[in-house]
Amino acid sequence: MKQLIVSAALLLSALQVGAAEKKVFRISTEQTDLILQVGDNGRLYQTYLGKKLLNEIDIQNLSWDIHAGTDASVSQRGWEVYSGSGNEEYFEPAIAVTHNDGNNSTYLYYVSSSTEAVDGGTKTTINLRDDQYPVEVALHYVAYPKENVIKTWSEIKHQEKRPVTLTTYASTMLYFNSSSYYLTEFSSDWAKEAQMSSQQLQFGKKVIDTKLGSRAAMHTHPFFEVGMGQPVAENQGEVLMGTLGWTGNFRFTFEVDNVGNLRVIPAINPYASYYELKKDEVFKTPEFIFTLSYEGTSQGSRNLHNWARNYSLKDGKGSRLTLLNNWENTGFDFDQEKLAELMKEAKHLGVDMFLLDDGWFANKYPRKDDKAGLGDWEVTHSKLPGGVPALVDAAKEAGVKFGIWIEPEMVNPKSELFEKHPDWAIHDENRDRYYYRNQLVLDLSNPEVQDYVYGVVEKLMKENPDIAFFKWDCNSPITNIYSPYLKEKQGNLYIDHVRGVYNVMKRVKENYPNVPMMLCSGGGARCDYEALKYFTEFWCSDNTDPVERAYIQWGFSQFFPAKAMCAHVTSWNKNTSVKFRTDMASMCKLGFDIGLKDMSADELTYCQTAVANWKRLQPAVMDGDQYRLVSPYTSNHMAVNYVTKDLSKAVLFAYDIYPRFQEKLMAVKLQGLDPHKMYKVEEINLMPGVASTLEANGKVFSGDYLMKVGLNVFGYATTQSHVIELSAM
Template identity: 80%
Template sequence: MKKVLLATALACMSLTQVDAAEQKIIRISTDNTDLVLQVAPNGRLYQSYFGEKLLHENDLKNLPWNIHAGSDGSVTPRGWEVYSGSGNEDYFEPAIAVTHSDGNPSTYLYYVSSSTQQVEGGTQTTINLRDDKYPVDVTLHYVAYPKENVIKTWSEIKHQEKKPVYLSRYASTMLYFNRTAYYLTEFSGDWAKEMQMSTQQLQPGKKILDTKLGSRAAMHMQPFFEVGLDQPADEQKGDVLMGTLGWTGNFRFTFEVDNAGNLRIIPAINPYASRYELKADEVFTTPEFIFTLSHEGTGAGSRNLQAWARNYQLKDGKGSRMTLLNNWENTAFNFNQEILAGLMKEAKHLGVDMFLLDDGWFGNKYPRKNDHAGLGDWEVTHDKLPGGIKALTDAAKEAGVKFGIWIEPEMVNPKSELFEKHPDWAIHYPNRDMYFYRNQLVLDLSNPKVQDYVYSVVDNILKENPEVAYFKWDCNSPITNIYSPYLKDKQGQLYIDHVRGVYNVMKRVKENHPDIPMMLCSGGGARCDYEALKYFTEFWCSDNTDPVERIFIQWGFSQFFPAKAMCAHVTSWNRNTSIKFRTDVASMCKLGFDLGLKDLSKDELTYCQEAVANWKHFQPAIMDGTQYRLVSPYESNHMAVNYVSKDKSQAILFAYDIHPRFQEKLMAVKLQGLNPDAMYKIEEINLMPHTASTLKANGKVLSGDYLMKVGLDVFGFAQTRSHVISITAQ
């Protein structure tokens, strides 16, 4: 009887109801996953399925609408609405909240139309929704990449009311699950402690991961997550949703387990202090939410995301990457033209492709001698570098390496000519004492004039010095003194419009200087989102280059990013570890160095030169091949990962003993991704001079089947020891 009441009531609920013969089913599919949306008889759009791909098209019509009756038999259209509005019948967190110009805070969205079109790598589905009482439109976009098993989605909000409306919620999407249990893995930390992984079971109620820092926004919480379905996320098995938001500002992930044990996930810009005034016909576009639903654990999910990023999202995702020597750990602010020219020769001697000049090269009235002054004054310090940047590019050319340079164009020191001329360009209160993070303020990129200035920093350097081959773009401070002189009475838009301004500048740089490689840096790894990576070739994972810590940091970042996007440098952090161990840890990502060669012994220098040559030889596997995480540092005192080239002719294994226990049981490492029928020669590389390999299989030829089922004995009992194994098809 309840079922009859439900069907009858739903059919009468709305003037915009959809005839049963015209009920719309929208299927968003990859080769492995189906996300099925369905227009219910009430004319609204619901998620009816999200899971492993269904084999038979006819089965879609049997999927439920996921609309629920009350326990007393009454009918309410509460359920898995795809873009639920605030003020409707749903009891839980909404995707959108609009206060209309007449003060009404409710939004009911009804299906209008949908369409599909082919885009690079996949299919884009566009769905149009509209409120039945107010001229408010929401357009949902989904792009499904079949081969990579990745979907990205975002929404657009606009209206035609006579006066502005106010948005207080604006999610990118909503996803639902009905499983026995949900386990959230989050990635958090701080400066030099990025990407600390922790897992907890989600209980009834809401769990929120968010940030309110504005800029350098991911300093404490990174913008990605994993949800293990029925069991904690596992590397090799089980269903897991892996998601990340393309937004370099304040974000919020909401995980809500309802009274029936269902989970809704809402990725969004954080609405904290961000009540947004939306004018008529203005389009509010939310960030892209990128996700994969893996049915074979996080390992397969990571490979999905890594392949997708290289193919479609990362700037120059299919191009090569340059090895480099940075001067920061060697000189800090204390250098001159002659010292830098000498370091360029060291870079050539080391065998890397580029020399990177870090902080400290700019400012004259307030020269950049430390981090207290100079930011904003992007002219070469004359007494330090009398020949300007051109003398440095000339010296690099003479040495036989490329030249790159550090900038931090979004920031300003109060002790600078820029701040003296344009104090209104910096975010700060008009009537309070300023407080600082790292002695600096954030420039107000909601202001188009400031956007032009920040763009000019890059543009002027390249116009005057076209042989500059690389930028390291830093962002060291969150937003403090949170007030925009430009926005004045619209402070609720600051956090959002500022980030949009940052992206506007990045987009202009890419459009006008498309071939310049750029590193995304933010006081370490506090800026690592896939929207910014449309404009950057790589990002800096952490200022912490202690190799032991980096094993954990790089393990975490590899969950969502390919190795070619992750910069790792060999430095003097943790001198208790060998130069070999430090270099081997950095070699599993995009390799760089940040130390003085004069501090190395002859054998250490020879080792580093050979390691650089080996990395370049294996770049096709490490940068463009398939990654398999084999042994987790979170679950053992060791770590191992292997990469396999696309044609499976070349593989490389990195294995690390971190802090083994006395006489603990050591297990063979079973490789993955090889051709089981191929024969591979095993050879240990990256050996110190005059040192023989202790690998029992060194020099042997073994089948891919053997290597994947039996494996190699590569672990030992020594502290912080590493092995790099070349695996080459014969």
């Protein structure tokens, strides 16, 4: 009781100081201001979020005398930044806590704040505290001025005698006041990732969430776009683009209130996750990363791409390895000799690396299919008698690097690991088991299991230090939901499991920082910026049909730079040419999963040339600015161009998908060029013996002409493509 009285006195003093100073926080980029203010009641409010204000006096004019009161006073004068449950705010809260005495209300008051310089920007921390209970919340904001990106998260802790229960725990709350709001969301399923659809947000709540635990983004992805006053558009209009750095269950709540204001609440999904928080334990919410673009999603995407390469993506400024994967070629049916031949094919193709996929491990229950062996990470001796060292040596002899597939978070019930440690798997012994893809998820809330999973990578690297790449897969959501390790604290499972996954990934990066890694999850069901701190790239989809990839790659490119998005040339949709398949994959991080013996001599020569061109043009495609020009959602064609940062080189990818008979064809107007520079236009990635049919090929145009008049690059033939290099003279 004495401690509470002292805390209350300190809090009261802090409130009086805050009210007297009219504390204002300006969280700014070069384009955007987020302005928060402490009201006379000592609580924190958002007073502005929008285009950057140019005059300091205007910041002061925003500093109303905010006070608690009626709905009208809250909606007209500001919105509480991290509203608690049980107070006079009648809409969705950011935090809900059940205290030791059973009380469910939370009122948070300003206590202190600080700012500090961080890599690329400024971090602002604002500390809040309940006036009746020793519950504290720290709100963190990092503003990246040049990229026009803000990253925000919260940290919750308490000093109550016994654990409290958290039932809601948002990363932040953002408010908007516009005439209307239009949401673009990204639905998904296996082989159908990042499908875009839009709707107007009306009064009430729209919720996007997932409850899968692992492979959590299988049905919907953790990012969204909201158009203010008009539907989301590519090159005009104000749009919020936000994404949550969380590999587990997430929830986005969009609530339009009774007077037409919108609150956006990104959070971990509290589904089956009433979290028991111990005294002095810090509950850190996921980072929410957002940009406000005033020139449509194209500029917003470039903001996020630049931010990711500079500050979030592992080795974001480094180059990427081209590769040949064996999966489409062999499936589970391979041996040492067959793989060695494929490594020679990789060298002949001109790629940097050979990647061995699933099927190389387990002995008591050999990995002949997906029904057995997961968890037993010993090489299958009958299939690969020389083990991984022999494969690494064969790759060296062939002149390529060697990479390998793992799925260390999963286990088949038919495995030695499950026989020895059934308690390491998430499953409920009281119920019949349901298996997704014949496997269970290992319980990463258990530190012992974390050590085991990390040990899979460590053992491979210690025995084979020349392994140059890992493809890390995750094929199953969590089923049979029960943690033998957590026992009575089952509400912590979904959250502590994901934190355990990150703990392992972090250890791998710390100990093997220079090893590139691909994030994969039955296709593109893992694609968040927290996991991408530890991975150089992610696998967009198992669907490599180039027509479907047009939509998948268009969707993912809204939030991720091309160098983070893996695209492979395979035999999917053989009705399309090898050229069309390769040109579609070349607009992302290029790889192959196809047998060279299945190609004609001309096709092979073409692929070798395309690989060489892609490597040469990495500064544009991987590190340049992307401009989405023609959408497959609104056209029978697609076009995207990339421009190097110095504007000296550009690459245009143009695709005829399914043109209609004699439809009107429009010139493609490029973007991002220097209007005063002259650019030579040259079509590349041509089949041997085939000349370019483009009238502009070999000619020189100003950047101004190319952006205002454009190039005639579309045609009437189905699934045709052009790759055009533009070089400043």
